[in-house]
Amino acid sequence: MSENLFEEPPVDQDDTRPTMTVPKVEPGEKNKTSNRLFGFFLLLLALGLTAGAGIILLLPADSSESTPVTQPAVVQNPTNTAAPTLPLTPAGVINDPIGAMIEVYPTLDPQTALSLLEKPIEAPPQDFTRIARNLTDPFTIIPARERTEVIKHTVQQGETIESIAVRYGITPESIVWSNSRRVIQAIRPGDELNIPPVDGVYTTTSGATLSIRDYAERYKVDDPFIILDSPYNPQLAGLGPDDVPPNNTPIFIPGGEAEEVVWVANIEVSDSGDSGSSNSGSTGNTARPTQGPPMVSFARGEAGSCGSQPITGGTLWGNPLARGTYTITRGFSSYHSGIDLAAPIGTPVYAANGGSVIFAGWNSWGYGYMIALIHGPNMTVYAHLSEIYVSCGQYVDTGTIIGAVGNTGNSSGPHLHFEIRSGSNYEPYDPAATIGF
DSSP, rough: OOOOOOOOOOTTTTTTSSOOSSSSOOHHHHHHHHHHHHHHHHHHHHHHHHHHHHHHHSSSOOOOGGOOOOOOOOOOOOOOOOOOOBBBTTTSSSEOOOOEEEEOOOOOOOOOOOHHHHHHOOOOOOOOOOOOTTTOOOOOOOOOOOOOOOOEEEEEEEHHHHHHHHHHHHHHHHHHHHHGGGGOOOOOOOOOEEESSEEEEEEEESSSTTHHHHHHHHTTOOHHHHHHHHTGGGGTTTOOOOOOOOOTTTEEEEEEOOOOOOOOOOOOSSOOEOOOOOOBBBTOBOOOEEEEOOOOEEEETTTTBHHHHHEEOOOOOOSSSSSTOEEEEEBBBBBBBBBEEETTTTTTEEOSSSSEEEEEEEETTEEEEEEEEEEETEEEEEEEOOOEEOOTTEEEEEEEEEEEOOOOOOOOOSSEEEEETTTTTTTEOOGGGGOOO
């Protein structure tokens, strides 16, 4: 065994908190006496407070000295108890105790209100269309979306430029300006037409000569960025107003306008007419109906149409306007079926040849107020008039005043649109080839 080198110091048995740092303090008699007196005083104070509280609780309450307590307002459900009424003034208001004027709102008698509450409420009629759902054949309702590209339409039997335009929600002019101009004369089943997404002009560059700014000016668009920033022209991305697009680049000009379109009215020709007369001789033989001359009608169904008229007339040619009174603003072309002679409104218009009136009045194909004369194998048309001086079936000679220059129909200013038509179907040709303007 090794020797224990640590010797624990002796412990005082009376010390309950042995420690090596805090010395034991012996309590004195004086401190013990003070603690006893302080505890006795606290006991007496507690007894006094308890006795006072008991006396207060046992005494009766004095209502005369109690302080009024304000109770919060409580909203209750209405009952059948009649509410007190305040006197009404002649003006329909209530005088409250302090003299303020309170507006009166209409009220219901309790019995009336009760009877109304007991009455069942009738549902108002529903004004809507219920969509029936077929759970066995579900489908997705696709909303109409705007097109952003030019599409192709194949012409069907019976379709016209007007009906196609209505179908796609654009003007007939926009279809003409986006296709070969021969569609003005006629469209045939199987023809493919460019259909722009909105009104405007669709074209293809021919030769790298014109800039985007040039195309904007040609088709009457103020800002070339209308073309460049259009979602219809992604192929022009990266180009500027003065840049020239490559050859054969398609371009759509939103809101653009090309040349004035003059529509070709329907002309019907029959080989012969039936006079409708018959004669009975004394011998009892019945004569065959006499055959009349061929008949023609111009824009049958229009307000100014004269119906079928005999093909007669034909004399010398003359100028439809007096020399010195007009200016040639536009000549004949494949998409313009006549010649435009600008003149002031009211300038006299003369018959360019002798013949009969087959149309005199309003035409909805863009001609406005117009006159058509038949001169045997030829026909003349006078459009955009302000006045008409002839009537259906009337025969006129060359140089007869038949109307006055105007600005009606599809016209951009006062002028006479003059046509000469010839051939079996009275197709238009260049009037300058016959009349020296």
